[in-house]
Amino acid sequence: MEQTINILKKHGISPSYQRVKIFGYLMETKTHPTAYDIFAKFKSEIPSLSKTTVYNVLSALKEKNLVNEVHIEGHETRFDAEMRQHGHFKCSVCGQVSDLFLTQDLNQILSQKLVIQDIQFNVTGICNQCLTLQNNN
């Protein structure tokens, strides 16, 4: 909470109630929620909350490089406060999205030399939990 506020301040974002809530949530969760997920999560706690505010806050955070967007499938844009270089694994059974790191830098195995600003990668498959469930049936 205090920590969340400090990070926002340090990046020139004044820590309004909504911003602290949303950014705090993104810092602590690993679920890669969509804008709508975030809206739904806080709607009861902050009844006045507007979907527009969620989008506004997310776009401010993105602007200041405090969150990244994750694009796995068409439509759905997810948000992530984990800013280390990493990719994502989406389970095609349960739909969960988790972080995925590489044992080697992707930069180094690209077939072309290019000026690179960002790398994202997404893997689809079956998570270990769903796999276990499948095997026990």
Next chain:
Amino acid sequence: MEQTINILKKHGISPSYQRVKIFGYLMETKTHPTAYDIFAKFKSEIPSLSKTTVYNVLSALKEKNLVNEVHIEGHETRFDAEMRQHGHFKCSVCGQVSDLFLTQDLNQILSQKLVIQDIQFNVTGICNQCLTLQNNN
């Protein structure tokens, strides 16, 4: 043309005029067009063409694994008939999307063992053409 028709037939898709045109285009282009790009490209040649048909054809092709969707940024879904495992490079200056291959299999450098169905990766940066233009100014 004959080739395009054969591939469609082999995959159980009857080669209607629209399907041959759209799939043929996807086979020959490397631009990774959106549904709308495809619609715009053929609208004058096939005046009756409907956007719905473009979506129908694309979803049939996807179903039969003749094309893949490419998701780089939110909104835009692009289509690709290159079915070899590869990733994409999007130039942040000119917006072009090109294929990108790796010198090593991504599978092998994932930090976790997982059942994998699909891998996609997207790199953003500055293409060599835009880089040259920049340096000459």
Next chain:
DNA sequence: TACAATTTTATAATGATTACAAATTTAGAA
């Protein structure tokens, strides 16, 4: 307190995609 700037909110607009049902085309039986 008073006032300007910032932030939030509700509502409307936009753009991509899907749903739906009518119109057209195609393929095969008679």
Next chain:
DNA sequence: TTCTAAATTTGTAATCATTATAAAATTGTA
């Protein structure tokens, strides 16, 4: 060839995510 059923295409309307806009509420400061 003609007829008919199935497949395909088409136009329109609906839906969903996101952005635009302007009014309302909040905040910081004189």
